[in-house]
Amino acid sequence: MENRIGTMTRSEASVLSTNRVIRNTYMLLSLTLAFSALTAGASLALGLPHPGIILTLVGYFGLLFLTTKFRDSGLGILFVFALTGFMGYTLGPIVSHYLAMPNGGQVVMQAMGGTAAIFLGLSAYALTSRKDFSFMGGFLVVGILVAFLAGLGAIFFEMPGLSLAVSAMFVLLMSGLILYETSNIIHGGETNYVMATVTLYVSIYNLFTSLLHILGVMNND
Structure with missing residues (x-):
């Protein structure tokens, strides 16, 4: 009897911990998306230039390293x-x-709407079905690495066809990453809401920019 009570207690504690991670992740994700939209709006209004691919990568990976290093602190x-x-x-x-x-305004709104629909739809499916998508981990790592290198090649060698193909790949890969990370949170594979937030944010960012590229090309015939 005591073992059963102990097991139930551990199970309940696990559920509470998972629910806490989910709640904190989506709360922090909402705040970071709002802050990101604010800085994007300020950059747009001020007409600031793009920092370029090199500075973007240095800034991204540098800040990602610091976030990972201090993920367990304020x-x-x-x-x-x-x-x-x-x-x-x-x-x-x-x-x-x-x-x-x-x-252009219509293209941007379509990309935003498509991003929101894909993210909300996939998140809701993972949360309600509670299916385990951990099997996708290896495929996603390899796929993202290949797409990332192909994207760099498309930029440096100015290959618009390859760039469009990379955008289509990223739409699929980021959709898979949303399913994977949400499932990871539900099943206790990800217990740090800071890192969960970063993964979901990066998925949304890349999903939006990829849809923007594809729709922009279609709009330009």
Whole structure:
């Protein structure tokens, strides 16, 4: 009888811990998305130039390293906002470029709507079905690495066809990453809401920019 009570207590504690991670993750994600939108809007309004691929990568990986290092302290939250704010700043010039196109406002709104629909739909499916998508981990790591290197090649060698293919790959990969990370939280694989927030934010950011690229190309015939 005591063992059963102890087992139930551990099970309940596990459920409470998981619910706490989910709640904190989505709360922090909402705040960082709002902050990122604010910095993107400021960058757009001020007409700030894009920092370039090199500075973007240095800033992103540098802030990601600091966030990971301090993920268990208050500094981790500070670096999450620094990371998402920086990425929001890089997004401003990108959005500005598309707004300058014919029907650019419509393209941006479609990309935002598509991103929101995919994220909310996949998150709701993972949360309600409670399926375990951990089997996707290895595939996602390899796929993201290949797509990342292909994207760099498309930029440096100016290959628009490859760039479009990379954007399509990222839409699929980021959708998979949303399912994987949400499932990871539910099943206790991810217990740190700071890192969970970063993963979901990066998924949303890349999903939005990839949809923006694809829709922009379609709009430009």
